[in-house]
Amino acid sequence: MSALPLTGGCQCGAVRYSIADAGENAFLCHCRMCQKAMGNLFSAMIYVPPEAITWTRGQPATFRSSGSGQRGFCAACGTPLCYIGDHGHRTITIGSLDHPERHKPKTQDGLQGRMPWFAELTSVPEEGETGGGPDVDWVVAIRRSNRQHPDHDTETWPPEEKP
Numbered sequence: 001m002s003a004l005p006l007t008g009g010c011q012c013g014a015v016r017y018s019i020a021d022a023g024e025n026a027f028l029c030h031c032r033m034c035q036k037a038m039g040n041l042f043s044a045m046i047y048v049p050p051e052a053i054t055w056t057r058g059q060p061a062t063f064r065s066s067g068s069g070q071r072g073f074c075a076a077c078g079t080p081l082c083y084i085g086d087h088g089h090r091t092i093t094i095g096s097l098d099h100p101e102r103h104k105p106k107t108q109d110g111l112q113g114r115m116p117w118f119a120e121l122t123s124v125p126e127e128g129e130t131g132g133g134p135d136v137d138w139v140v141a142i143r144r145s146n147r148q149h150p151d152h153d154t155e156t157w158p159p160e161e162k163p
Contacts, residue, residue, distance in 0.1 A: 008097040009057065010074035010081060013149030013157035016057035017081075019092065022048050026094055026103040030118070031110030037071045038080050038093075041115055045083065045091035046103055053082075053090065056153070098151040 009016035025047040034043035060072030060081045069089065072082035083091045094100045108114070149157055 006097060006099075007056075007153055008092065009149060010077050010079035010096065011148050012074060012077035012079075013154065014058045014076040015055065015060055015074045015079075015081060016149075016153060017092070018054045018056050019048055020052040020054070022046050022052065022092070022103075024106065026105045028105045028108045029110040030108065030112075030114035032113045033065060034110060035113060037065060037083075041118070042108075042110075043080075044094040044100075044105060046094055046097075048090045048092050050088055050090045053092070057157070 004020060006019040006022050007017065008019075023046075027045060027047075029043045029045060030041070035041060037043065058074070061075035062070040062072050062084065065071045068087075069083055069085040071080065072084055073080050079096060080093050081096050082093065083089070094103050094105075097103065147158065
């Protein structure tokens with residue numbers, strides 16, 4: 001179990017949250033609706049009691065993705081943040097947590113949508129970390145102009161632009 005409270009937020013920093021108690025219930029969902037909502041092959045989420053979430057900066061915008069619930073996201077940068085079920089069901093995206101590495105998924109569901117080659121991903125060749133090779137100038141330029149919010153709470157965001 002990770003140290004409490006858990007914190008996280010969107011890429012641009014417009015929406016931040018704190019979670020008083022998340023438990024150990026992280027999971028992957030492979031259903032087609034989660035794939036579309038995340039723009040990815042699956043959704044990595046953690047169940048959270050509704051009363052445990054405090055939005056500390058901004059609020060997520062929502063899209064009613066089904067008759068059962070809504071998807072929460074940052075209206076400024078589009079980061080997927082949560083699923084808000086109509087019957088008290090809440091999940092937070094693991095990738096939006098400040099320390100996603102602390103929340104290893106325990107289960108998988110929505111298996112009808114899982115890519116048939118999902119189990120083979122560990123055999124896909126690795127090309128190393130971003131930052132080397134022929135694209136080094138591109139990576140340096142991105143680092144210099146990075147506007148991504150850091151993985152911790154800040155007093156204000158964005159920082160003041162330097163002249």
